[in-house]
Amino acid sequence: MRPGELIASDRGARPLQANDLEQAWAVLGEVMDPEVPVVSVVDLGIVRGLDWQDGHLHVVVTPTYSGCPATEVIEQDIADALQQAGFAAPQLERRLTPAWTTDWISDSGRERLRTYGIAPPAGSTSKRSLLGEHDQVCCPQCGSAHTERLSEFGSTACKALYRCIECREPFDYFKCI
Template sequence: MTAPHVTPGQVWAALAAVPDPEIPVVSVTDMGMVRDVTVEHDRVTVTFTPTFSGCPALHVIRESIGDAVRALGVQDVEVRSTLTPPWTTDWIKEDARERLREYGIAPPAPAGEGVLITLDPEPTRCPRCGSLNVRMTGSFGPTLCKRLYVCDACKEPFEGFKSV
């Protein structure tokens, strides 16, 4: 059975509850991955942009988005991924940046126009104590979108998002 009266707003609300599979304190909408929701008759199409084209959680994200829409009673669901325009950390919602910090991940600085990846990392604050007295210990963290750091003030290790 389909739910012909599902609105785009209801779909967006359902997607706001879909956690990022690698960072459960933020959703796929908080991260700015969901680009478009279309409702036509009994069909819902969701278009999303992964944070990285080679994201290992791509299949999990796609499945979670489809499951969230089907939970609204919709049977005909299409989940599309697109790499154009490429995802940018500027799409992360402001309140999600604070949740990342509280979770122990330094949120990214604004990427700005025209810059894909900076070779010199932007100043990073320790998400635990706020100090700028940090040093990068690894260019790649557990995922390609993060770096590893140690705070020389509080001595705590932490991850920091790369600005893209």
């Protein structure tokens, strides 16, 4: 490196501007989950925080679970969207603790899941299921609570396969994690 050259991570560094964080949240609200393309990474609660560090946007991301195959894709989508919005070299931090929970899904995200045909998590991540208690899973098609679990695993590991007894439609249920 020659005198006067910038270190690669310093390229594009600038002071925080008044609406930068608000704009970044708005951009991230448009970054959709690749497995459920109607719910954003903000609505899922994957984006844990934004701040400004050393002249760059710093984004804290917690994957839905540590083995999620979409983690790298989501992080790249976040970085790409922020760069396209004018945030040079955003810094992403993957934070695994505390672990992500379905309790972090926004009300808007839960409604979008339901509209898309996926039953949102019922209840919370309480450990009642260890005592044999199960939350009532309603059909996202007709709203009936008369449903049955067909398989603990659905189209992805974070979903279970259910069927509505009333309308007979199968559907995914986003499990409480």
